[in-house]
Amino acid sequence: xxxxxxxxxxxxxxxxxxxxxxxxxxxxxxxxxxxxxxxxxxxxxxxxxxxxxxxxxxxxxxxxxxxxxxxxxxxxxxxxxxxxxxxxxxxxxxxxxxxxxxxxxxxxxxxxxxxxxxxxxxxxxxxxxxxxxxxxxxxxxxxxxxxxxxxxxxxxxxxxxxxxxxxxxxxxxxxxxxxxxxxxxxxxxxxxxxxxxxxxxx
Amino acid sequence: xxxxxxxxxxxxxxxxxxxxxxxxxxxxxxxxxxxxxxxxxxxxxxxxxxxxxxxxxxxxxxxxxxxxxxxxxxxxxxxxxxxxxxxxxxxxxxxxxxxxxxxxxxxxxxxxxxxxxxxxxxxxxxxxxxxxxxxxxxxxxxxxxxxxxxxxxxxxxxxxxxxxxxxxxxxxxxxxxxxxxxxxxxxxxxxxxxxxxxxxxxxxxxxxxxxxxxxxxxxxxxxxxxxxxxxxxxxxxxxxxxxxxxxxxxxxxxxxxxxxxxxxxxxxxxxxxxxxxxxxxxxxxxxxxxxxxxxxxxxxxxxxxxxxxxxxxxxxxxxxxxxxxxxxxxxxxxxxxxxxxxxxxxxxxxxxxxxxxxxxxxxxxxxxxxxxxxxxxxxxxxxxxxxxxxxxxxxxxxxxxxxxxxxxxxxxxxxxxxxxxxxxxxxxxxxxxxxxxxxxxxxxxxxxxxxxxxxxxxxxxxxxxxx
Numbered sequence: 001x002x003x004x005x006x007x008x009x010x011x012x013x014x015x016x017x018x019x020x021x022x023x024x025x026x027x028x029x030x031x032x033x034x035x036x037x038x039x040x041x042x043x044x045x046x047x048x049x050x051x052x053x054x055x056x057x058x059x060x061x062x063x064x065x066x067x068x069x070x071x072x073x074x075x076x077x078x079x080x081x082x083x084x085x086x087x088x089x090x091x092x093x094x095x096x097x098x099x100x101x102x103x104x105x106x107x108x109x110x111x112x113x114x115x116x117x118x119x120x121x122x123x124x125x126x127x128x129x130x131x132x133x134x135x136x137x138x139x140x141x142x143x144x145x146x147x148x149x150x151x152x153x154x155x156x157x158x159x160x161x162x163x164x165x166x167x168x169x170x171x172x173x174x175x176x177x178x179x180x181x182x183x184x185x186x187x188x189x190x191x192x193x194x195x196x197x198x199x200x201x202x
Numbered sequence: 203x204x205x206x207x208x209x210x211x212x213x214x215x216x217x218x219x220x221x222x223x224x225x226x227x228x229x230x231x232x233x234x235x236x237x238x239x240x241x242x243x244x245x246x247x248x249x250x251x252x253x254x255x256x257x258x259x260x261x262x263x264x265x266x267x268x269x270x271x272x273x274x275x276x277x278x279x280x281x282x283x284x285x286x287x288x289x290x291x292x293x294x295x296x297x298x299x300x301x302x303x304x305x306x307x308x309x310x311x312x313x314x315x316x317x318x319x320x321x322x323x324x325x326x327x328x329x330x331x332x333x334x335x336x337x338x339x340x341x342x343x344x345x346x347x348x349x350x351x352x353x354x355x356x357x358x359x360x361x362x363x364x365x366x367x368x369x370x371x372x373x374x375x376x377x378x379x380x381x382x383x384x385x386x387x388x389x390x391x392x393x394x395x396x397x398x399x400x401x402x403x404x405x406x407x408x409x410x411x412x413x414x415x416x417x418x419x420x421x422x423x424x425x426x427x428x429x430x431x432x433x434x435x436x437x438x439x440x441x442x443x444x445x446x447x448x449x450x451x452x453x454x455x456x457x458x459x460x461x462x463x464x465x466x467x468x469x470x471x472x473x474x475x476x477x478x479x480x481x482x483x484x485x486x487x488x489x490x491x492x493x494x495x496x497x498x499x500x501x502x503x504x505x506x507x508x509x510x511x512x513x514x515x516x517x518x519x520x521x522x523x524x525x526x527x528x529x530x531x532x533x534x535x536x537x538x539x540x541x542x543x544x545x546x547x548x549x550x551x552x553x554x555x556x557x558x559x560x561x562x563x564x565x566x567x568x569x570x571x572x573x574x575x576x577x578x579x580x581x582x583x584x585x586x587x588x589x590x591x592x593x594x595x596x597x598x599x600x601x602x603x604x605x606x607x608x609x610x611x612x613x614x615x616x617x618x619x620x621x622x623x624x625x626x627x628x629x630x631x632x633x634x635x636x637x638x639x640x641x642x643x644x645x646x647x648x649x650x651x652x653x654x655x656x657x658x659x660x661x662x663x664x665x666x667x668x669x
Contacts, residue, residue, distance in 0.1 A: 088349075089286075089345050156348075158352050160352065160356060160359075162359070163296060199297060199298060200298050201299055202299070202300055202301060
């Protein structure tokens with residue numbers, strides 16, 4: 001008999017637990033710390049891949065060759081299109097920004113604005129031509145042409161079975177000589193993540 | 203002691219009944235709003251009544267319905283956001299809660315979080331792909347194509363004996379690959395689209411087969427065409443024109459309103475090991491039916507009678523005004539898009555797939571609860587005839603109240619998806635789409651003027667005739 005009452009009580013409690021919701025907590029953490037919550041591509045992946053690939057790129061033989069060709073002048077790089085061909089909606093802009101930061105901070109290459117930013121700068125220049133004073137006005141036709149363009153793709157492969165998933169990301173970057181269209185460097189960086197999810201919880 | 207038990211029983215019953223079936227209320231509240239006031243007003247109503255109409259157990263449906271409505275309303279960013287949230291909820295619900303499952307055994311399936319039906323999940327990806335295509339975000343559409351393939355693989359792994367593929371989703375994926383110039387992937391998806399259509403009841407639409415044939419021939423996959431075992435086409439004029447011109451306008455029409463789920467409630471009495479008299483009312487005709495079946499033996503029951511009631515979900519068609527389209531391009535070409543997906547058939551197939559598990563779960567629940575109620579009645583008897591009678595009726599009523607079928611389903615899906623592809627020259631075009639009833643009568647006209655089609659572009663037009 002007592003089993004029936006225990007069952008009723010357990011079910012009631014289970015129901016209450018099911019209907020309850022947790023509170024929210026917020027705490028600040030270091031922006032450079034590694035955080036993996038969902039297993040998806042995150043800021044840590046973006047930062048680490050950008051740093052490693054740019055360092056790899058600038059330490060390859062093409063760099064010295066180009067320095068010699070330019071009589072010691074730093075090569076100028078522009079970042080072109082980086083396409084997201086993975087299975088996740090990845091903010092490619094933050095990845096590009098991470099690469100731009102790594103490039104500038106390396107001190108080994110000059111870096112010019114990309115096509116979109118150049119358009120905006122040219123609009124500003126055109127606006128200055130009609131509105132700014134002669135002393136402060138900037139002249140058109142003084143842009144620095146880039147020597148090299150960095151382009152790339154972000155791919156992923158997912159293998160899953162039940163609550164287990166292995167996600168493999170591959171970032172491919174290519175540095176191409178704008179004058180000759182010769183590819184001077186090709187690099188890749190791979191990340192593999194194992195994600196598991198329990199099939200039951202209390 | 204007995205009074206304490208009675209109080210406990212009342213509290214337990216109150217707790218359970220407080221979680222009433224919201225599916226009926228949701229439909230009764232939102233369907234008239236959609237019909238009379240349109241998408242914007244329905245979106246506001248859904249948001250305003252989130253707790254009353256959906257609650258935490260139907261969170262998937264809340265975001266899913268909002269995503270679908272926003273898609274119809276051309277709020278593509280909002281639609282993307284809501285559908286992505288619904289997808290996340292679906293993924294998180296892979297982990298089943300023991301407490302919820304236990305509660306469902308003694309109450310009803312509505313206390314379990316709603317996990318989405320396979321066709322709802324696949325439709326989610328279709329809407330997401332179309333959202334990104336409408337925004338001209340090819341990379342975004344490609345991501346959704348890949349996510350949909352992962353989801354289909356997972357569904358296949360889970361239920362290998364059920365059909366968890368979708369011809370339209372495969373066809374749409376092929377189109378996205380085509381747009382990205384990934385011709386091999388496009389050909390594979392086109393091939394899989396035919397396979398998926400063959401698995402479903404609706405068969406392969408003619409235009410789909412033409413585009414599939416053209417793609418496979420172009421990619422030197424003649425063997426694949428033969429493997430499809432279909433009458434081969436001599437020519438593929440439309441598909442060839444799309445390839446030669448390089449541009450096209452794709453019209454996607456949503457016709458009618460998908461069916462909903464109604465409740466079939468059966469009730470009756472039985473004597474242990476004797477006969478069970480069951481009665482049920484047909485939800486659509488209102489006609490009462492009865493049937494007599496053998497009753498299960500209940501240990502130690504003697505000659506006492508048991509009252510039982512159980513509720514099962516059943517598909518109820520929603521009368522749709524629109525069930526075909528006529529498209530005219532630049533005031534000249536007139537053609538009828540073909541049906542590329544039948545949501546009503548998908549729901550019926552899903553109900554058929556789930557039938558055995560639903561009946562088993564319902565039977566276990568009803569038997570457990572009936573025995574518990576019977577024990578409770580005898581344990582709380584006071585010897586006062588009138589009081590016991592009233593109390594026993596109360597226990598039966600409370601038990602009956604607990605029994606509710608799980609009627610949850612996406613509320614705003616169309617009854618059918620239609621599609622046609624129009625090869626065009628680069629430049630400005632106008633398209634007019636007439637939404638028609640079963641006899642060709644015009645229900646509504648959707649005009650798209652000055653559509654700018656750039657070289658190599660595919661422009662997607664969405665016609666939400668959810669009427």
